[in-house]
Structure formats: C-alpha cells, structure tokens
Amino acid sequence: MALRGGSLWVRMVGELDEATADQFRTEVEAALDRTRAHDLHLELSRVTFIDSSGLGAIIGRYKRVRRAGGRVLLVNPAPAPLKVLEMAGLLRLMEVVQADPDVAAG
Amino acid sequence: MVRENRVVLEMPSLPENVGLARLVVAQMAAQMQFTVSDIEEVKVAVSEAVTNAVVHGYGDAPGTVRLEAAAGPAGLEVVVSDRGRGIANLDLARQPAYSTDPERMGLGFVFMENFMDTVEVESAPGAGTRVVMRKRATRCGPAIASSGT
Numbered sequence: 266m267a268l269r270g271g272s273l274w275v276r277m278v279g280e281l282d283e284a285t286a287d288q289f290r291t292e293v294e295a296a297l298d299r300t301r302a303h304d305l306h307l308e309l310s311r312v313t314f315i316d317s318s319g320l321g322a323i324i325g326r327y328k329r330v331r332r333a334g335g336r337v338l339l340v341n342p343a344p345a346p347l348k349v350l351e352m353a354g355l356l357r358l359m360e361v362v363q364a365d366p367d368v369a370a371g
Numbered sequence: 372m373v374r375e376n377r378v379v380l381e382m383p384s385l386p387e388n389v390g391l392a393r394l395v396v397a398q399m400a401a402q403m404q405f406t407v408s409d410i411e412e413v414k415v416a417v418s419e420a421v422t423n424a425v426v427h428g429y430g431d432a433p434g435t436v437r438l439e440a441a442a443g444p445a446g447l448e449v450v451v452s453d454r455g456r457g458i459a460n461l462d463l464a465r466q467p468a469y470s471t472d473p474e475r476m477g478l479g480f481v482f483m484e485n486f487m488d489t490v491e492v493e494s495a496p497g498a499g500t501r502v503v504m505r506k507r508a509t510r511c512g513p514a515i516a517s518s519g520t
Contacts, residue, residue, distance in 0.1 A: 280390060282389055283386040283425060283426065284389060314418075316482070317419060317422075317478040317482060318426075320478065321476045344408075345411035
C-alpha cells in the first residue's frame with residue numbers, strides 16, 4: 266500500500282472471495298484509519314478472481330470513503346473481475362482507470 | 372468428444388474450501404468445450420453456490436458441503452448441496468440484492484443465473500439446500516488447445 270497525495274493506493278493480489286474478503290477489509294480499514302486518505306485506489310491487475318463476497322468487501326470500503334466525501338477508483342481490472350464488477354453495478358459507482366502498473370502501486 | 376466424468380467432493384463448510392471447489396470445477400470445464408470466458412463464469416457460479424452453503428447453511432457449527440460435478444454430452448452439471456438450515460422463503464432469497472445479512476450484497480443467485488444456463492434450487496427449513504446448475508458447452512475443442520479466446 267502507498268499514500269500518494271491524499272490517496273491510498275492498494276495493490277491487491279490473488280482471489281477476492283469469502284476466504285480473503287475479511288483480511289482485505291481489515292487491512293484496508295486499518296490503512297484508511299492510519300493514513301486518513303481521502304481517496305482509495307484499488308490496483309486490480311493481479312486480482313485473478315472476484316465473486317460477490319469480494320464485491321461486498323469492496324462496497325464496504327466504498328461506503329466508508331464516500332461518507333467522507335472521497336472517491337474509490339478501480340485500477341487496471343482484468344476482464345473476468347471487470348465483468349463481475351460491471352454486473353453488480355459497481356461501475357456506476359466507481360471509476361475504472363488504466364494506469365501503468367509499475368507506477369500505480371507501492 | 373466429451374467423455375463422461377463425474378466427481379463428488381465432500382468438504383467442511385470452511386471459506387477456504389470455496390476456492391478449492393472452484394478449482395475442481397474449473398479443471399473439469401477446461402477439459403470440455405468451454406471458452407476461457409465460460410470457465411470464468413462457471414468459477415463465479417460455483418463460488419456463489421458454495422459460499423452460500425458455507426455462510427448460510429450451518430451458522431457457527433460447521434457442517435458438510437457436497438459438490439458434484441459431471442461432464443457429459445449435454446454439458447456441465449454442478450450440484451452444491453448441504454444438510455443445513457435450509458431457506459425459509461426461496462422466492463425472497465432468489466431476489467436480487469436480498470440478503471439476511473446487512474454486510475452482504477445478496478447477488479449470489481443473480482450471478483448463478485446469469486452465468487449458468489439453468490439453476491434449480493430445492494430447499495426447506497431444516498431440510499438443507501440443493502442447487503443444481505447446468506451449462507452447455509458450445510465451442511469446438513477444449514479451451515486449452517486453442518489459440519486466443
């Protein structure tokens with residue numbers, strides 16, 4: 266994770282499902298508490314799988330960031346996770362951006 | 372030519388077994404005439420069904436989740452069943468965005484129905500739950516043998 270200009274960048278790796286959602290939730294919440302970041306960038310290029318449990322963990326962080334007036338951006342999602350995000354309507358709430366993955370996250 | 376195959380897996384209702392179930396079914400699907408995109412969809416559907424059993428089936432006391440995956444000429448059939456609490460109101464449970472848990476999105480059945488050709492659910496309070504999902508394979512040759520998607 267890295268803090269850049271008031272935005273917390275989180276590089277996520279692997280599968281985001283029932284087994285990993287709680288850890289993601291806990292770590293991002295702690296980082297948001299610690300950094301007081303305004304915006305959240307989720308770097309997703311190395312996320313190979315997301316299901317609705319994973320979506321729930323993302324939505325929970327989205328709600329927190331939005332309550333404080335910030336934005337959540339989904340960076341470099343791969344096609345399969347992107348389809349799941351789109352089907353759940355998350356792309357109406359969060360912007361998808363393509364960024365250089367080596368520059369994007371710490 | 373699809374050779375008939377059937378695998379049965381019985382596992383405790385632990386979150387780590389959701390990924391294990393995905394792997395088993397994805398491997399079976401990869402050996403059939405599914406596209407890479409189809410296989411990704413099957414993985415999500417299986418993940419949703421098994422997660423439901425893990426999260427809702429037994430509450431705090433773990434129980435057994437049964438996964439049956441069968442390959443045949445008609446395509447792939449996946450059955451996820453448990454002997455847990457069962458669903459009190461099935462129509463309500465299958466509605467999008469319905470969940471008994473405020474932290475959850477309630478989209479499991481939506482994904483299953485969108486990503487599989489058919490989804491049948493049998494459930495009753497105290498009688499467990501059984502979800503049967505089927506998907507036809509429509510391409511020629513297994514995904515692994517072709518170039519591109």
